[in-house]
Amino acid sequence: MSCELPDGYATQEVNHLTLAYFAVAGLSLLRELDRVNKDQIAKWILSFQVHPEENDDLDNGQFYGFCGSRTTKFPSNLVKDPCHNGSHLASTYSALATLKIVGYDVLNLDSNVLLLSMKKLQQPDGSFMPTHIGAETDLRFVYCAAAICSMLKDWSGMDKEKAKEYILNCQSYDGGFGMVPGSESHGRQCISLPGYFMERQAADGGFQGRRNKPSDTCYAFWAQVLYYAVTALLGGGHEGVYAAVERPLQLAQTAAVMEFFLDLYIYSSNLLYFFAHPSLRVTDNLVFAWHWRSCCWWAQILHGLVGLVRSPVTATLPQIGSRLFLTWGILWSFPETQSHILVTSLVISWSITEIIRYSFFGLKETLGFAPSWLLWLRYSTFLILYPTGILSEVGLIYIALPYIKVSEKYLVKMPNKWNFSFDYFYTCAIAIGVYVPGGPHMFTYMLAQRKKALSKAKTA
Numbered sequence: 001m002s003c004e005l006p007d008g009y010a011t012q013e014v015n016h017l018t019l020a021y022f023a024v025a026g027l028s029l030l031r032e033l034d035r036v037n038k039d040q041i042a043k044w045i046l047s048f049q050v051h052p053e054e055n056d057d058l059d060n061g062q063f064y065g066f067c068g069s070r071t072t073k074f075p076s077n078l079v080k081d082p083c084h085n086g087s088h089l090a091s092t093y094s095a096l097a098t099l100k101i102v103g104y105d106v107l108n109l110d111s112n113v114l115l116l117s118m119k120k121l122q123q124p125d126g127s128f129m130p131t132h133i134g135a136e137t138d139l140r141f142v143y144c145a146a147a148i149c150s151m152l153k154d155w156s157g158m159d160k161e162k163a164k165e166y167i168l169n170c171q172s173y174d175g176g177f178g179m180v181p182g183s184e185s186h187g188r189q190c191i192s193l194p195g196y197f198m199e200r201q202a203a204d205g206g207f208q209g210r211r212n213k214p215s216d217t218c219y220a221f222w223a224q225v226l227y228y229a230v231t232a233l234l235g236g237g238h239e240g241v242y243a244a245v246e247r248p249l250q251l252a253q254t255a256a257v258m259e260f261f262l263d264l265y266i267y268s269s270n271l272l273y274f275f276a277h278p279s280l281r282v283t284d285n286l287v288f289a290w291h292w293r294s295c296c297w298w299a300q301i302l303h304g305l306v307g308l309v310r311s312p313v314t315a316t317l318p319q320i321g322s323r324l325f326l327t328w329g330i331l332w333s334f335p336e337t338q339s340h341i342l343v344t345s346l347v348i349s350w351s352i353t354e355i356i357r358y359s360f361f362g363l364k365e366t367l368g369f370a371p372s373w374l375l376w377l378r379y380s381t382f383l384i385l386y387p388t389g390i391l392s393e394v395g396l397i398y399i400a401l402p403y404i405k406v407s408e409k410y411l412v413k414m415p416n417k418w419n420f421s422f423d424y425f426y427t428c429a430i431a432i433g434v435y436v437p438g439g440p441h442m443f444t445y446m447l448a449q450r451k452k453a454l455s456k457a458k459t460a
Contacts, residue, residue, distance in 0.1 A: 016069035017048055021094035028101050038102035045095050050087045052113060063132040064117045065092035089121065089130040093144040096151045106151055115157030118145060122158055126166030127180075138179040139170050229347040242331060242338035245347055318438045323350070325431065326393050333409060334400045342392045342399070349389035356381055375457055379450035386446065390439045397428050404428055 068091035128141035169181040232244035410424035
């Protein structure tokens with residue numbers, strides 16, 4: 001990290017410390033911090049801290065935090081600052097966050113001067129300037145200042161009441177928050193999680209589908225996917241839906257609930273892993289789980305083949321295959337598709353379908369029966385959700401085709417040592433054609449199941 005940045009990042013040299021924070025945080029999320037020398041990183045970051053000179057007046061208005069790079073520690077003709085102090089609030093936040101990630105105890109820092117000088121950056125309206133030489137003031141730097149105080153466990157660096165007042169003044173008419181008072185809401189500032197979803201967490205740590213229901217792993221997946229999708233849709237439009245649901249969606253689509261002992265093993269082992277490693281975030285466990293849970297969908301197909309479950313493989317295979325293909329082969333592989341409105345209709349169709357399905361089968365397995373209204377939902381909502389889901393799937397594959405062709409991703413050209421060629425573009429085009437017989441097959445199968453199930457309910 002102490003070496004020069006690659007050519008492509010040279011223009012971002014002044015943000016060297018922030019780029020390092022992104023890299024280290026990414027390695028931490030991937031649990032790959034052992035690849036770097038953490039002590040060396042901590043020493044490098046500490047070298048960016050600005051300390052006052054022995055005879056400096058601490059009331060001189062300067063901010064003694066962390067510089068963003070080596071160049072900001074030297075004089076510049078572009079900045080009228082005779083002190084050559086390039087401390088920046090965002091760089092200080094990045095420095096402390098990175099130090100914590102690599103295991104350095106930030107409480108060992110001499111934070112008194114840092115916090116005292118940072119408080120002088122706070123403006124009368126409660127906002128913060130990022131540097132002592134003047135710059136824009138907005139909610140980003142209020143967050144940086146609050147995070148710095150939190151990490152140092154000392155709130156003397158800001159007037160909390162003024163900051164709170166400024167944050168509330170940034171709230172817009174729609175409930176969201178803008179960068180400054182009077183500006184439109186922006187998703188980056190709306191970082192709090194509304195209470196309803198958290199209220200669905202039961203005493204055992206799991207999530208319930210609705211009030212007074214037992215917690216269930218399936219609810220945790222699909223309720224989370226649906227909640228994130230709707231929240232993103234209402235908060236910033238359909239462009240942000242995929243980013244909000246990516247990880248839980250990938251896991252839910254590669255971890256079908258399995259009949260018999262396999263589902264018990266998978267879910268219990270994941271929960272045991274979670275409680276054995278409480279320091280990991282929920283998303284960390286999702287990332288850990290999705291890679292090895294992909295076998296579950298294929299095991300469900302195998303169960304259909306050998307007769308362990310009643311669902312015929314001709315109905316199971318198209319649904320599982322298409323969902324895996326869309327999740328990994330289209331949305332994950334080609335990010336250009338992720339902001340399309342069809343992602344919203346796809347996620348909502350899948351989520352509502354699975355929430356109803358798991359509720360229905362969960363009650364049947366537990367109580368031996370399901371309420372008539374839930375039976376009706378199980379065998380009626382597909383009349384709308386199957387067409388919307390299938391059309392969304394086909395539409396996203398079609399939208400991805402130009403990107404597939406240009407990128408040549410997954411393309412295997414000849415000659416090669418295997419004497420084999422593969423064109424993903426034509427594979428996807430053929431996949432669209434498969435929907436022509438596959439879609440009606442799934443729909444007519446569910447129509448037959450609906451007729452059978454509802455007729456049994458009437459005669460019961």
